[in-house]
Amino acid sequence: MVAPNQGWGGLRAACEPESVKQVIPMDRGIKVSVLARWRSVEGHVRGVERMVEEDAYCVDILKQTLAIQGAIEKVNALVLESHLQHCVTTAIRSDDRSERERKISELMDVFRGSGHPKRVPLIPAEIAEMLLAVPAATSDRS
DSSP: OOOOOOOGGGOOOBSSOTTOSOOOBOOHHHHHHHHHHHHHHHHHHHHHHHHHHTTOOHHHHHHHHHHHHHHHHHHHHHHHHHIIIIIIHHHHHSSOHHHHHHHHHHHHHHHHHTTOGGGGGGSOHHHHHHHHHSOOSSOOOO
């Protein structure tokens, strides 16, 4: 079992579950950006906590929590971009159709499980089907 990469808050910056030995590390530039954004989110969360403790105006608190949500969405977009550019691209180029299907299914499961069905269209079914239809470098072995 591969030990998780240690980053801010134990963030695992890799594209495979811990049970898989081969891990494709997150691009260094993206990792630095993700960690910087997480640190910013952390600061905003502490600020909101202080605002609540100090009985700040509710609308001001809401503005800050919406800013936090936006920052988290940017982190999600960066991580998704990295995953698509590296991990999913590697799977698509592989000879293993089941690996390609697993990568797409994995992403769909993440977005479905997020409790935000509106986010699932980030990977429309048409794109998923197109990715699965991409012929491998050689014949499929699945």
